[in-house]
Amino acid sequence: MDNFLALMDGFAVATQPIYLLYALGGVLLGTAVGVLPGIGPAMSLALLMPITYSLEPTAAIIVFAGIYYGGMYGGSTTSILLNTPGESASIVTALEGNKMAKAGRGASALATAAIGSFVAGTIATVLLSFLAPVVAVFAVQIGPVEYVALMIVAFLTVGALLGSSMLRGLASLGLGLFIALMGVDALTAQQRYTFGSPFLADGIDVVLVAVALFAVGEALYVASRLRHGPIKVIPVTGGWTKWMRKEDWKRSWKPWLRGTFIGFPIGTIPAGGADVATFVSYASERKLARGENKLQFGKGAIEGVAGPESANNAAAAGVLVPLLTLGIPTTATAAMMLVAFQRYQIQPGPLLFETNGALVWALIASLYVGNLMLLVLNLPLVGIWVKILQIPRAYLYSGILVFAALGAFSVNFTPIDVIILLIIGVFGFFMRRYGYPIAPMVVGLILGPIFENQLRRSLAISQGDPIALISSPVAATIYVALIVIFALSFWLRRRQRQFESTDIDSTPSGPANDEVKA
Template sequence: MEQIISLIGGFAGALTPMNLLLLFIGAMLGTAVGVLPGLGSSMAVALLLPVTFSMDPTGALIMFAGVYYGGLFGDSISGILLNTPGSATAIAGSFEGHRMALDGRAAKALATSALGAFTGGLLATTVVVFTSPYIVKLASMFGPAEYFALAVFAFIAISWVVSESFIKGIASLAIGLLIALVGVDGVSGTVRLTMDVPHLFDGIDIIVVTVGLLALGEVFYRASRRRTVPGRSSIISSGRPWLNRKEIRQAMPAWLRGTAFGLPFGAIPAGGAEVPSFLAYSTEKKLAQRRRDSDFGTRGAIQGVAGPEAAGNATAGSAMGALLAIGLPTSATAAIMLAAFRQYGMQPGPLLFDRSADLVWTLFASLFLGLFVLLALNLPFAPLWAKLLKIPAHLLYPGIAVLAAVGVYAIGGSVIDLALLFGLGLLGLLMRRFDLPMAPVLIGVILGPMAETELRRSVSVAEGQLSYFVSSPVTIALYGVLAIGAIVLLVIKFRKRTVLKRETKTVSQPEQVGSGTN
């Protein structure tokens, strides 16, 4: 009951003409930036962060709510229409979504994505509103060992799941941890990897890292390829952007399943929605095989879009709850949102609900409103977003590079940040060239400092007793899940090798018999 009263007060603060205008502008700009290849939702938040410097905290955070959800939907638009997802989160949904677009059902794919994002985000935000006090209580039970276990879980899970090769995932994670080491050690005061540049004593800003690796890295990668860059496409968003009753009945269970996958992952530092979206996609694929759905993997199935999209936005909704209640950014976008909070002198965590309760509940209300604005903005007009991608490549990618440079310079006002941006862009080019995943780098940069700090605190508290690291139910559960996951993945890999050997023998035997008869 107390949460409902607080939420009603939040709606009273959010439902003003100016705040609604800021919410609408944020959703529109977030979608427009997120739809551009190489940028994505995290870039939408990062590049629009300087715009809010002179705004009051309430208006700025309401605008960010629109940008937050608008950017997530923008990620999926380019993935569905051009098979170029705006971020790793949108990859799973683009598999079937792009097949639907090739089949002339792009509008239906975009509608499925928008409704899935709405369903997942609405359910997740509702759960967060009514469970936020319990999340705060749970956060108070976490100590150094629990936070370190969370960081280790995130490192291993994201490196293993989102990458085809565990070695490549660990290599990307190592790059992220190396970047996180730059600066002055807060405990010992040791200067690390700064090359005697005073500007680097505070480390490399997460926004510089994200913009450099994702946006500028994509620009360099596209410029290095001789073939035509995505930007001119023959795919037309044909058809009406509405689903009939049969299609809604097909999509609804997938939306609910995707939301169930996304909810818990938003509360743990797994780097974003990559893991739950792929889990949702694989679940829908297995279910399609059981019901012998011939559209899945060929013409494109609605369930293959609905599940991952709902999982992505459900993760985003619960990630916002984890950020506000625990102060823990569980994705790159949440980390940039954390920077926005700190910009106004606020530190998310258990005390935020006491010190800035009015602002927190206004933000919760704006998240609900942002979902409805997103649906109203994108459901009827989703096919029109494709025209943004008709911009010629020789204008599109230089524009992205200029936008990235201006955004980074506006944040720090330093030429060194621009040099770092260029260097990280080259690093992003090399990572794409050698097929190294981006998610482990970002999670390493985001959670690396926290992992180091909590490890030192744990060692200090443990006084040489290694059992301290597995002395609570939380740590045992996290390490246990990692161990079980490793065993399951190894068994699956072994079975695949066995099946492959059997198929190879089956194919080779007729050839041997045929050669003998001749």
């Protein structure tokens, strides 16, 4: 009952006119940027982060929530009409959705994606509302030793499971931890890894690194791989009120629900994020299809759009559970959300519901509001999104670089930050070029200082005895859970690889095929 009342208080904040405008602006910006070729939710958040610098915390977080959900929605439009997934989670949508568009049923594909995203997002947000406080009650009881165990779980799962190679993921994580240690040691006041440069004495700002990797590096990588010439967008015909036929509704509602309950639990654990959830959903729909419906798979089956899009958006809500309650980001997009919190000196974790309860419940309430706004806006405005897809790419990616540079300068208003942005951005380009995932590096940079602080506290309490790090019953349980998570994750990944190699004959073109999981 207390949680329900807190949620009602959150709605009282989120439905204030000014916050409704912020939510509307967030979902519009998120969708507009997310619909662009090769730009996923993580890049949308990184690119648009500078616009929130002048806002107070509640407004900024509501804007970010809108951008987050809007970016998830926008990817389906690109996949269906352009056959260019902006991220790995949209690959499955492109498999069936683009074939539907080529057969003149693009409107149905867009409609089932939008409605499925709304259904999944709403149900998953309800689950988030009731599950997150329960997890927080447990998490608030943990001490430094248990927190060290949680950080190790975050490092190993994100480093090993995000990306196609475990070694490259862990190497990226190590680089992030190295950058996190730059600056002045909080305990000894000695400079570490600054190479004698006064500009590195205060360390490198997390926002700067995130924008450099997700915006500059990603823009350079995507621009280098996109085809030359005009973008050919499949036209959408028919009035939006007539997009879903009776048969389409009948074939879509069960995949919407199945996708929701597949995506949410996978999103709450470090099992590979929304891309694994979409492949599991697609495989399930293909296996459950019967008769004529089964024969349509590979040729434009609406179930192959409805299920994965629902799983995608349900997983997006699921990743907020460990982020808000434990401070652990399990995806690149969640890492960007964590950066947004830290920008306002708010640290997600066990005490978040106690120290910033009003803000958290306003955020959760804004997810309901933003989800409804997206459904109302997406279908009528699909013509505008199609026009955005036709922006010349030279203008598009040069604009991204300029916007990122302005954002970097606004962090501390020093030109050196722009130079650091470009250096790290070029480095991020080569990381993507050679298959090193970006997300582990950002997670290492964000969680590194927290891990160091908790590790020092744990060793101080145990008087330097490292056995104390694993002797706690809760810590031992967490390490056992880590083993279970790894086993489950590798099994899911194995099923996904088998599915890709045996059941998918043609892979959609676009940057997402080259591990845009970061």
